[in-house]
Amino acid sequence: MTQHDTSTATKEREVSGTSATEHPAVQASSPGQSHVAHVESTAPGSLRVDDLEAYYGSFRAVSPVSMAIEGRKVTAIIGPSGCGKSTFIRCLNRMHETARGAHIRGHIYLDGEDINGPKVDPVVIRRKIGMVFQKPNPFPTMSIYDNVAAGLKINGIKSKERSMDEIVEQALRQAALWDEVKDKLKQAGTALSGGQQQRLCIARALAVEPEVLLMDEPCSALDPIATLAIEDLIRQLAPQVTIVIVTHNMQQASRVSDRTAFFMMNAQRSGELVEYDTTAKVFTNPADKRTDDYVTGRFG
Amino acid sequence: MTVESGQPGLWRRFTAGARNQVSGSAGDVIFRLVALAFTLIILALAGSLVFTVWDGARPSIGEFGFFGFMSTEEWNPVFGEFGARHIILGTLVSSLIAVILAVPVALGIALFITELAPPSLRGPVAFIIDILAAIPSIVYGLWGMMVLVPFIAGNLNDPLIDYLGWTPFFGRPAFGLSLLAAGIILAIMIVPIISAVAREIIYSVPAAQKEGMLALGATRWEVMWKVVLPYARVGIVGAIILGLARAIGETMAVTMVIGNAGYFVANLLAPSATMASLIANEFREAGTSLHVSALIHVGLVLMIVSLIVNIAARLLVWSVATGPSGDRR
Amino acid sequence: MTSTLVDTSLRYRRRKLFSNIMVGAATAAALGMMAILALILGQVFLEGGRYLNLDFFTQRPQPLGQEGGGMANAIVGSLIVLAIAAVLALPVGFFTGIYLSEYASDRFAGFVRFVVETMAGVPSIVVGIFAYVLIVRQTGTFSAIAGGFALAVIMIPIFARAAEEALATVPFSLREGAMALGIPSWRIVLRIVVPTAGPGIVTAAMLALARAGGETAPLIMTALGNRFWHDGLMDPIATLPVQIWTYATGPYDEWHQQAWAGSLVLVGVTVGIIGFVRLVYRGTQFRQL
Incomplete structure (x- = not known):
């Protein structure tokens, strides 16, 4: 862990620059931060991506990407539309492979273990790495309660001490939705407003206690007020779960994330990781000219 | 189900104004009426189907009653008993x-x-x-x-x-x-x-x-x-x-x-x-x-x-x- | 170190096993149904093929105990009854399709479609009763006309909806273009829209005919049947499906053989036409027919 040692000095500055004041607990439990890719974080729920390529048939939608996603932190993926950021994030919980003809090359490690290993079932991966989608997609035939409990009912409750009711309540509290819905848990989830539906989907994903929560443009279908509520929520959740959020909204990325990855489409129309660094660095002093052009709004 | 089928009535709306001024010809009116007449034939056919079958069943309904017929077991053509x-x-x-x-x-x-x-x-x-x-x-x-x-x-x-x-x-x-x-x-x-x-x-x-x-x-x-x-x-x-x-x-x-x-x-x-x-x-x-x-x-x-x-x-x-x-x- | 990504819990293994079993069951349902189709068609081809010969198409039924014979009169009869049905049904369905797709208001079109689809759901035996009361009773005789009328009532809803769908696939821009030239709308419909939808309309007619051609029940009480060549349109007439029924339910092996041969011909024509249409128009229209 020599790299870890050399980066300790810079780490302090970064953390205080981003979120240390809000999350002192995280600071203590995640010493593995670095702005250098390929360094493995030791906080639980960390991901390491090694030379990942994503294909649809013979079309390579994502060119080799290598990056380390820190545990219990918020990582934002930004970039112009069509840059492969959604495809990339869908590889992280093996949702990509459900598309027609889709496959990947390279490796993704969750806390050091290959999620595409020969004995690994995507069903298990997706329980550990949850996902929230662009449009809120509560199950219309289920009540609010049953929506949150859906994952629990199939996976079973891990700890014997807690009842289903308690876990559902906790998940709804984590998603900052409890106070709004506690009196109408039996009502249909689709009766809620768009922002509430999205928080319901977040509660649904949190109820199974994932290590990582992937968010694919979770606010793209929401109004500004609902968007702010989700952003607050993301900040609050970070100490408990690793969050990777894809967004086309740069302000959002700068508000919520600790680190930011910038993707762009290359000449072969394939997505490419241009720059990955702390959010402060990417938005104020990017190393790459293209990143600078994008974050300053010169294109994209 | 293929319920969706193109643009019903669109043509009608589109042509509603034009037909009257440019080509309010007798041909258009006649053609429309002919098409309408055949459409009405289908409706008449459907109506007469229901009526005709009911009409044919009337003697039996009179003899056994509509519901009485449905709840009786006996089916004996020789003795004229039907249920x-x-x-x-x-x-x-x-x-x-x-x-x-x-x-x-x-x-x-x-x-x-x-x-x-x-x-x-x-x-x-x-x-x-x-x-x-x-x-x-x-x-x-x-x-x-x-x-x-x-x-x-x-x-x-x-x-x-x-x-x-x-x-x-x-x-x-x-x-x-x-x-x-x-x-x-x-x-x-x-x-x-x-x-x-x-x-x-x-x-x-x-x-x-x-x-x-x-x-x-x-x-x-x-x-x-x-x-x-x-x-x-x-x-x-x-x-x-x-x-x-x-x-x-x-x-x-x-x-x-x-x-x-x-x-x-x-x-x-x-x-x-x-x-x-x-x-x-x-x-x-x-x-x-x-x-x-x-x-x-x-x-x-x-x-x-x-x-x-x-x-x-x-x-x-x-x-x-x-x-x-x-x-x- | 044991992997945390491999779930060894009993619950997970049960879920996985159950999922695999159900996926297997759904697959088996599809395979099983295809096997049943193969079984039925295979049997028809095997048995029918064994007894089908040239006589079948050229001879009429022989008296019991005599060798040979065929269903030539029934085949011709079926064609005659279908021709009558086509003459009655095609204009009605065609113009209704035009009216629905080109002129009718949404509400009226919706109402007509509802009636037409409901009509398509009336059991064919009831259509037979309709034709019996309306025509056989009035004319005092079972006849080719009555049979044709019954089949026409069955064809009309099928053809009208399919023709409407075919017409609706013609792009509106074509109509607009002609409209801009000042051509009257009825000429646009007849000279541009209908020819463009032509193949679809012809296909719809073929489908309706294939459907009607396989119908048996309504012919029992209208065309009745006839062991001889028909005498005229106002007389009972033999048809292929009714002849198959008579033979199939009869007690003699020779009759059963003829029934298999007849079924092969019937299946060849109806399944052939419907299969061909579906193959050509796969996934576009006519899915529900």
């Missing part, structure tokens, strides 16, 4: 067997085609299943009486009585010609209908719904059972009722395998008769006008039942195909 209770029961039971056998198979096929099969196999499998719907019912009847009925008599009756003989539904007398044979042949005939409609409905389940469940760590079956089927449930019920309607009205295949008994017993291995099979079987030989009228009375009941069932199914399927409930992809 349809046994064939109404036979129709219900044979159709019910068909639906019970067909629904799991049809839904399995629909799920296989929409969710499980490799994309390159979906079209061909759907095509082959659909071919079943193209076979004329007389051919099903021939196959049923030549192949299925002997098979039941030789291979199914004894084991069924051995293992299920303690229930009232499997016992002797057991011939090959039976409610069970009718139920099986009807099931084969309605599987393609149910699965074709269910397929269209299941295709319309948004991918986001399935992904939402997958992302919680659900297995393939859990996604289908907890998300796909519940989401599509209204349309699937419509598809099943559509299959039921078809089974209730099916004539030739049933006539040839059910045994055309003059009674109804709860034994599935015994012969029976349905409304349609009775009409097909006796209409040519009906001697008295009361006998013919009684058969038409049966037809009237059959028509009313299948109209109700059909309309219910169409409304269900249609509400899904056009309805605002649930978000589209």
